[in-house]
Amino acid sequence: MIEIKNLTKVYKLTKKQMAEQKTKKNMKKAVDDISLTARKGEIYGLLGPNGAGKTTTLRLVATLLKPTAGEVTVCGYDTIKEPENVRKSISFLTNEIKLDPQFSPKYMFNFFGRLHGMDEKTIEKRREMLFDYFGIKDFQDKKIDELSTGMKQKASIAVSLAHDPEVVIFDEPTNGLDIVTARSVTDYLKLLKQEGKLVIVSTHIMSEAEKLCDRIGIIINGKKVMDGTLSEILTSTKTKDLEDAFFELYKEYNKEEVSYVRSKTNY
Numbered sequence: 001m002i003e004i005k006n007l008t009k010v011y012k013l014t015k016k017q018m019a020e021q022k023t024k025k026n027m028k029k030a031v032d033d034i035s036l037t038a039r040k041g042e043i044y045g046l047l048g049p050n051g052a053g054k055t056t057t058l059r060l061v062a063t064l065l066k067p068t069a070g071e072v073t074v075c076g077y078d079t080i081k082e083p084e085n086v087r088k089s090i091s092f093l094t095n096e097i098k099l100d101p102q103f104s105p106k107y108m109f110n111f112f113g114r115l116h117g118m119d120e121k122t123i124e125k126r127r128e129m130l131f132d133y134f135g136i137k138d139f140q141d142k143k144i145d146e147l148s149t150g151m152k153q154k155a156s157i158a159v160s161l162a163h164d165p166e167v168v169i170f171d172e173p174t175n176g177l178d179i180v181t182a183r184s185v186t187d188y189l190k191l192l193k194q195e196g197k198l199v200i201v202s203t204h205i206m207s208e209a210e211k212l213c214d215r216i217g218i219i220i221n222g223k224k225v226m227d228g229t230l231s232e233i234l235t236s237t238k239t240k241d242l243e244d245a246f247f248e249l250y251k252e253y254n255k256e257e258v259s260y261v262r263s264k265t266n267y
């Protein structure tokens, strides 16, 4: 289980970042008082536009960042007090973490398996199963550098799952993948859920959130503005699909931006 309580993350901005973000403030509140609970046997989706704070939230859960305020527990372990136990319980995948291009998928899998303290027999069994599922076997001895984007992503996913963790945290796992590869990834996430794992993903793809996630947390400007099942969200927003629901919430929580877009488009 993941329990997030009043989580806040403020970044200090460099002068360059201030210029890039066109702001005079040297602080950016990327995550603003988010609380949520995600349970075993479900896929929880963080849905939000670019810059909403999804990656920062997942990095805080994965112990890669320290919160400015609030707390997170993963499988009962506090991310600040017991980060090692949290790391043992999770798989974390993000676009910024890449496998070393000079090594092969097989080498990387074995390396991470040993790092997690797995014995050679278990490593081989897990590798065979995961490489088989993701169609990596024929490419397992090639350099990562020589693989296609989809194959690289599938290899990263397989390696990240080597130790069979209870909690799977994937930041935009289908980003940049073709529809067939993306489907093999989302189908595998459903299998993990059926095994009783907790899967938490971020996405800005409405259809993916609709089809994949049991519950969805909508994040706008660092705040969780709503969460629930798809039908709960549609009922509360009186809309017929997630895109309309998202836009209703976006208008409510982002009035300045929406009126700017309207004035530009006469919408």
Ligand SMILES: Nc1ncnc2c1ncn2[C@@H]1O[C@H](COP(=O)(O)OP(=O)(O)OP(=O)(O)O)[C@@H](O)[C@H]1O
Pocket: 011, 012, 013, 017, 028, 029, 030, 048, 049, 050, 051, 052, 053, 054, 055, 056, 057, 204
């Ligand atoms: N290391 C950092 N230093 C300063 N600001 C940051 C840093 N990382 C992220 N931000 C800012 O924090 C905000 C939230 O970023 P974050 O990457 O968490 O959003 P996101 O929802 O994952 O967006 P995307 O879908 O574009 O990945 C953005 O305004 C971003 O520019």
